[in-house]
Amino acid sequence: MAKKDGYKKEKLGQSQFQLAWIRLKENKFALVSLYIICAIILIAIFAPLLAPYDYAAQNYDEILMFPSLKHPFGTDQFGRDIFSRVIYGTRYSITIGLCTMIFSCILGVTLGTIAAYYPKLDNPIMRFLDIFGSIPDMALLMCLVVIMGSNMRNMIIALGLYYTPGYARLARAKVLTLRNEEYVEASIALGASDARILLTHILPNAVAPLIVRFTMATGGSILEAAGLSFIGLGIQPPKPEWGLMISQGRGFLSTNWYYPILPGLCIVLLSYCLNYLGDGLRDALDPRLN
Amino acid sequence: MGENTLLSVEDLVVKYFLRTATCEAVNGVSFTIDKGERVGLVGETGAGKTTTALSILDLVPNPPGRIVSGKIILNGEDIRTKSVAEVRKIRGNDVAMIFQDPMTSLNPVMTVGDQIMEVVRLHNDVSKFEAMDKAKEMLELVGIPGERYLEYPHQFSGGMKQRVLIAMALACNPKLLIADEPTSALDVTIQAQVLDLINGLRERLGMSLLLITHDLGVVAETCDRVMIMYAGSIVESGTIRAVYKNIKHPYTKGLFGSIPRLDIESDRLEPIKGMMPDPSNLPEGCAFCERCPNAIEKCKTERPKLEDIGDGHFVACFNPLKEGA
Amino acid sequence: MENNNYMLSVKNLKKYFNTPGGKLHAVDDVTFDIPKGTTLGVVGESGCGKSTLGRTILHLHPKTSGQIIFNGRDISDVSKAELHELRKEMQIIFQDPFSSIDPRMSVKQLIAEPLKIYKLCKSKEEIEEKVRETMDTVGLASRLADSYAHELDGGRRQRIGIGRAIILNPSFIVCDEPVSALDVSIQAQVLNLMMDLQEQRNLTYIFITHNLSVVKHISNDIMVMYLGTAVEKADSAELFRHQYHPYTKALISAIPRVDIDNKSERILIKGEITSPIEPPNACRFAPRCEYATERCHNEFPQLEEVEPGHFVACHRVRELNNL
Numbered sequence: 001m002a003k004k005d006g007y008k009k010e011k012l013g014q015s016q017f018q019l020a021w022i023r024l025k026e027n028k029f030a031l032v033s034l035y036i037i038c039a040i041i042l043i044a045i046f047a048p049l050l051a052p053y054d055y056a057a058q059n060y061d062e063i064l065m066f067p068s069l070k071h072p073f074g075t076d077q078f079g080r081d082i083f084s085r086v087i088y089g090t091r092y093s094i095t096i097g098l099c100t101m102i103f104s105c106i107l108g109v110t111l112g113t114i115a116a117y118y119p120k121l122d123n124p125i126m127r128f129l130d131i132f133g134s135i136p137d138m139a140l141l142m143c144l145v146v147i148m149g150s151n152m153r154n155m156i157i158a159l160g161l162y163y164t165p166g167y168a169r170l171a172r173a174k175v176l177t178l179r180n181e182e183y184v185e186a187s188i189a190l191g192a193s194d195a196r197i198l199l200t201h202i203l204p205n206a207v208a209p210l211i212v213r214f215t216m217a218t219g220g221s222i223l224e225a226a227g228l229s230f231i232g233l234g235i236q237p238p239k240p241e242w243g244l245m246i247s248q249g250r251g252f253l254s255t256n257w258y259y260p261i262l263p264g265l266c267i268v269l270l271s272y273c274l275n276y277l278g279d280g281l282r283d284a285l286d287p288r289l290n
Numbered sequence: 291m292g293e294n295t296l297l298s299v300e301d302l303v304v305k306y307f308l309r310t311a312t313c314e315a316v317n318g319v320s321f322t323i324d325k326g327e328r329v330g331l332v333g334e335t336g337a338g339k340t341t342t343a344l345s346i347l348d349l350v351p352n353p354p355g356r357i358v359s360g361k362i363i364l365n366g367e368d369i370r371t372k373s374v375a376e377v378r379k380i381r382g383n384d385v386a387m388i389f390q391d392p393m394t395s396l397n398p399v400m401t402v403g404d405q406i407m408e409v410v411r412l413h414n415d416v417s418k419f420e421a422m423d424k425a426k427e428m429l430e431l432v433g434i435p436g437e438r439y440l441e442y443p444h445q446f447s448g449g450m451k452q453r454v455l456i457a458m459a460l461a462c463n464p465k466l467l468i469a470d471e472p473t474s475a476l477d478v479t480i481q482a483q484v485l486d487l488i489n490g491l492r493e494r495l496g497m498s499l500l501l502i503t504h505d506l507g508v509v510a511e512t513c514d515r516v517m518i519m520y521a522g523s524i525v526e527s528g529t530i531r532a533v534y535k536n537i538k539h540p541y542t543k544g545l546f547g548s549i550p551r552l553d554i555e556s557d558r559l560e561p562i563k564g565m566m567p568d569p570s571n572l573p574e575g576c577a578f579c580e581r582c583p584n585a586i587e588k589c590k591t592e593r594p595k596l597e598d599i600g601d602g603h604f605v606a607c608f609n610p611l612k613e614g615a
Numbered sequence: 616m617e618n619n620n621y622m623l624s625v626k627n628l629k630k631y632f633n634t635p636g637g638k639l640h641a642v643d644d645v646t647f648d649i650p651k652g653t654t655l656g657v658v659g660e661s662g663c664g665k666s667t668l669g670r671t672i673l674h675l676h677p678k679t680s681g682q683i684i685f686n687g688r689d690i691s692d693v694s695k696a697e698l699h700e701l702r703k704e705m706q707i708i709f710q711d712p713f714s715s716i717d718p719r720m721s722v723k724q725l726i727a728e729p730l731k732i733y734k735l736c737k738s739k740e741e742i743e744e745k746v747r748e749t750m751d752t753v754g755l756a757s758r759l760a761d762s763y764a765h766e767l768d769g770g771r772r773q774r775i776g777i778g779r780a781i782i783l784n785p786s787f788i789v790c791d792e793p794v795s796a797l798d799v800s801i802q803a804q805v806l807n808l809m810m811d812l813q814e815q816r817n818l819t820y821i822f823i824t825h826n827l828s829v830v831k832h833i834s835n836d837i838m839v840m841y842l843g844t845a846v847e848k849a850d851s852a853e854l855f856r857h858q859y860h861p862y863t864k865a866l867i868s869a870i871p872r873v874d875i876d877n878k879s880e881r882i883l884i885k886g887e888i889t890s891p892i893e894p895p896n897a898c899r900f901a902p903r904c905e906y907a908t909e910r911c912h913n914e915f916p917q918l919e920e921v922e923p924g925h926f927v928a929c930h931r932v933r934e935l936n937n938l
Contacts, residue, residue, distance in 0.1 A: 014763065014766070015719065015721070015763055016718060016719055016763065016765060026309075181714060182709055182711060182714040182715040183714065183715050183716050183717045185675060185709075185715075186707070186709055186715045186716070186776070186779070187717075187728070187732075188675060189673060189675060189702065189706065189707045190702060190706070190728065190729045190732055190779065190783075191698075191699045191702035191703065191729075191732055191733065192728070192732050193732075196732065200717075200720075200728075201717050204719050205717070205718070205719060334798035334799065334800060334801075335769075335798050447887050447888075448661075449887055450887070477660035477661055477825060478660065478825065478827070478866060478869045478870055479660060479865055479866060479869045479883075479884050480660075480887065481869065481871075482868075482869035482871075482881055482883055483883060483884075485871075486881070486883060504798065504799060505871060506873045507870065507871030507872050507873050508871045510871065510872065510873050510874075510875050511871045511872070511878075530875060531875060534873065534875050535875070544800060545799060545800065546873065547803070548799040548800045548802065548803035549799055549803075549828060549873065550803075550806070550828040550829050550831060550832030550833075551828065551873070551874075552827070552828055552831060552855060552867075552870060552872065553872070553874050553877065555852070558807060558810070559803040559806060559807055559832070560803070561800050561801075561802075561803030561804045561807065562800040562803075565768065565770065565801070
């Protein structure tokens with residue numbers, strides 16, 4: 001009934017995305033998360049300007065120093081400034097998270113859409129993707145990285161492949177439902193081509209759940225990347241990747257707790273914000289939940 | 291209020307407090323229903339019919355809705371002063387409701403018999419077997435063979451599901467049955483069957499009926515009295531004959547003019563111009579003023595009250611239609 | 616043999632769907648003609664195949680068998696490219712103005728879509744101009760051009776649907792319950808609009824509905840369907856004066872009337888519609904018909920002309936109606 005629709009009052013001419021943005025802005029926690037994520041991205045871009053020291057500069061006069069004004073996060077066993085390393089670390093996490101997601105999103109959505117739209121290809125594509133889903137995730141990632149060699153590019157490809165089936169399944173399910181929408185039939189009746197229907201009617205309406213998944217899975221991929229680096233299969237020293245820093249600092253947990261803990265907190269903060277933003281986006285994009 | 295009055299609603303005001311606006315769903319509605327009387331409540335989408343009905347059972351979704359003021363007197367007692375537990379006893383026992391969509395009103399994983407039995411046991415202190423017998427009896431009453439007790443809702447067609455819902459509603463012999471668009475989702479021949487059933491049962495069980503619908507024909511065939519609702523207010527009410535034969539409110543006339551008639555040859559319909567006002571932004575005067583061909587200056591500034599024009603016919607209009615108009 | 620006065624002729628059209636339980640006979644051997652500029656009302660209850668009929672004519676569902684002749688040309692088996700061109704000529708208006716319109720597009724985009732599909736306009740200005748014209752024709756205020764469909768009520772959305780259907784200047788429109796989801800006062804506005812458009816543009820309609828009062832109002836001829844078959848077909852006024860098929864009689868008597876002085880006796884049909892999956896080759900209405908005989912259960916009745924222009928598919932039509 002119209003009167004229960006609280007958005008009637010907002011002025012005309014607002015698309016659903018504009019309305020979603022208005023709703024998101026009302027969710028304070030999601031908004032704070034968004035700000036934090038934006039701040040982290042800015043830090044990643046301007047890392048050289050923000051970091052007080054070079055991330056690789058060793059100083060054997062100041063090894064394993066506790067946090068102080070000079071070294072806000074302390075120093076590690078080589079005397080490197082952990083604060084500077086954490087700042088540079090944002091670059092790895094953000095790059096890996098975004099590249100992985102863009103890669104897997106494009107690949108997954110393409111495969112999922114093809115599977116949904118062309119029933120003959122549905123089974124081959126989806127069953128092939130199921131193979132990925134049936135291997136334990138760490139084992140799969142380790143295999144891929146070991147086969148391809150451990151560097152950042154390969155890790156992104158491995159993580160990207162790992163996240164592809166999820167996107168494909170989501171896109172396929174969404175496209176399958178949208179295909180049966182009456183407005184799609186209406187466009188067919190108007191004589192619209194498959195490509196037009198896909199690009200103007202189906203994909204734009206499937207974007208909302210994909211955005212939510214994109215946000216949430218970015219957090220996940222950052223964690224996975226940190227995990228891989230932790231076990232030595234990701235970023236290699238002396239690069240300041242957060243997972244790698246935890247790995248290197250774990251031996252010092254009892255004596256210099258800040259060394260592994262502070263990079264760890266950064267990972268937690270970033271992935272928590274991404275999850276919270278994802279939740280907020282889901283609520284904002286789907287007014288029926290309100 | 292009279293001896294014979296079952297329900298009396300006085301000056302009911304219900305609002306929905308939404309994020310961006312306050313919707314005035316029901317604005318000072320008053321009416322009574324006598325024992326054994328059949329009353330139709332007619333109006334279009336968003337007129338506040340359903341909200342009025344939900345208020346009687348204190349079922350207005352809260353938040354965002356809230357009954358702001360007014361009295362709902364059932365059997366001489368104001369429902370709004372009662373505790374949650376007491377109101378729950380009234381629901382189903384004294385007042386039962388059936389909804390528009392028979393497809394979604396039944397639990398798909400329970401047999402229909404068990405769903406009726408549950409209602410019986412909720413309100414009566416009886417054993418499971420007695421309740422089962424009662425449930426079977428109710429099914430037979432609405433024309434479904436008792437053997438179908440163990441079937442699940444998906445095995446029933448729409449008309450049959452509506453019958454099951456009627457059986458559930460009547461399981462505790464309510465004094466008032468509120469039927470919210472009970473046949474709108476059904477085909478005409480099935481609608482005829484269901485209306486026939488409701489009418490027959492009402493007579494047999496002697497209960498009152500509040501029938502909510504947008505179909506003036508359904509009301510004409512089922513009710514003694516009709517109330518026409520527009521933008522949260524009753525604009526005209528009276529016996530079927532008084533209202534249908536002597537239309538006073540321009541909105542009522544517009545409604546009649548909008549229905550293609552089977553008995554009259556006509557080339558064009560005469561619909562009401564424009565649309566219903568936004569319930570969160572009602573005009574200061576009469577809510578129908580902007581669409582009304584009869585509007586006078588006074589209509590813009592003052593809200594008309596429902597007034598008796600004799601013969602049990604009430605109308606809320608400063609410039610009602612003349613006789614035979 | 617083709618009569619050029621007919622916009623559409625459908626001959627022995629069949630549409631079966633495959634279901635796990637067998638073939639579902641949605642449209643079973645339906646034949647009719649529609650003269651140019653007139654409206655054929657197709658009435659029936661849910662599940663009678665009326666919507667499938669409309670969609671099959673438009674090739675939205677592939678037909679099982681039968682012939683469709685559009686404007687003198689057999690379009691039963693057209694190629695994809697021919698169909699694309701044909702769609703400019705034949706359009707559809709959907710029942711549900713909420714689901715039949717892409718919620719993410721603005722009114723302007725929605726109405727302009729057919730123009731873009733057929734690349735009919737050279738410039739943006741031309742598109743704008745055409746859209747404005749069409750919005751005006753269907754009674755949408757120009758200030759709504761940039762609003763989104765989700766912001767509008769059902770009546771306005773249905774006007775968008777009509778605008779999309781008429782912007783290419785088709786000659787034939789299938790109207791699939793276009794007013795069933797609307798309130799009566801809005802319904803009347805939309806019906807008037809559709810009748811005006813028909814008059815101005817000499818449109819031919821198939822008007823599919825379950826609402827008998829509406830169909831009587833808008834149609835020249837009416838075809839009553841039951842379980843995929845046509846049971847009675849006649850001129851609109853004639854059909855409401857005399858019904859010969861027992862189902863039509865019950866259907867018309869079941870309409871609740873507002874005229875309280877002339878109550879007609881309701882004929883209640885027992886039971887509910889039977890399954891359309893692999894139905895026996897017999898009268899589909901026989902299981903619910905009080906006049907059914909042995910023959911009705913064993914033989915499929917063909918439509919026969921019992922009076923000039925009045926067709927009925929019933930074995931006992933003559934004896935029951937003293938014709």
